[in-house]
Amino acid sequence: MSTSKSSANEKGPANRPYHHGDLRRAILSAALDVIAADGPAALSLRDLARRAGVSHAAPAHHFKDRAGLLTTIAAEGFGLLATTLRQAADLKEAGVRYVRFAREHPAHFQVMFAPELLREGDLELATARALAGDALRDAVAAVPPRGRGTDARLAGVAAWSLAHGFATLLLSHNLDGPVGDQDPEEVFRGLAAMLFRPAE
Template identity: 70%
Template sequence: MTNRRTSERTYHHGDLRHAVLTAALDVIAAEGPGALSLRDLARRAGVSHAAPAHHFKDRTGLLTAIAAEGYDLLAEALADAPELRERGVRYVRFGRAHPAHFQVMFQPELLRGDDPDLVAARERAGEQLRAGVAELEETKRGDDARLAGIAAWSLAHGFATLLLSRNLDGPVGDRDPEDVFRALTGLLFAPER
């Protein structure tokens, strides 16, 4: 007689895709994307070792799904921000709230760059970033909106990356990182006198 509980656990899972994504994010947050193994994730989800491949095909497919989810979350985080500085704050907040997504999203060598879900999610996040730059006065944006966008993205991404890698522990100290980012942008972009 087959043990029904073992059989169900091995062959059926209510939301396997979500369970595998959640387990993968936990592994990435703790050990980085290099530690991911579909076999280990299947074990954590309590399913057969082949089950995750039905949703993700392989490790690259799983990482691509994580990146696409991350870009969607980032687009949501940036939506309706009142101005570019606050979009930057929300970018930093996103990185702190979703460090595993953040690690994967910006490593193109780990991803299928032509995946339609990833391409669409990346575009949605990019639209939100560009919208913030478009709202800047032309005198602050200059002639090249694309270059201004790269500058804004570099500042927010660099700050978030340094924060997540704990390189700002000393300089930030006990202060709220979002307040520090606001102050930083204020110093760099203070009105000329």
């Protein structure tokens, strides 16, 4: 790592020099930290610039404005979610992976489902959202009608509602009592088994 002639504007908050190609990622990482700690409302491009150790105009150069930054985060989140859902062996495990994604990426999760914060016409966002939706629909379609009912679309809504509702309640600590010291993923598996039963 080269440290020669590194200016103050090339160092992050912990005085770690970064390469110019990493600036976009550095801003995104700082934004995710802020959102995870204080929510999207606390996000400020000027504050992110300070955290990344760059000029206040640098975030706008990469994302134009706050909505652009949040849209990028949401698109990244949907892409990550699509990938993890595709790795599930069945619908129940897709739900488990959905809950795991929310726990491992709480900042992405908060932003992804807040359309009022995003540029809804953004192509990258629309593409990533569609990929995640397709992954969930494919997992539902793989369940025989006897195990999910004849309406695959409503079964998909039910599966998404269960996983998303559980994840949201979990992240907001509304399930601290019912879940307690149990593994949240195992608790979710039990809930999913109540709703989607394998064909006999």
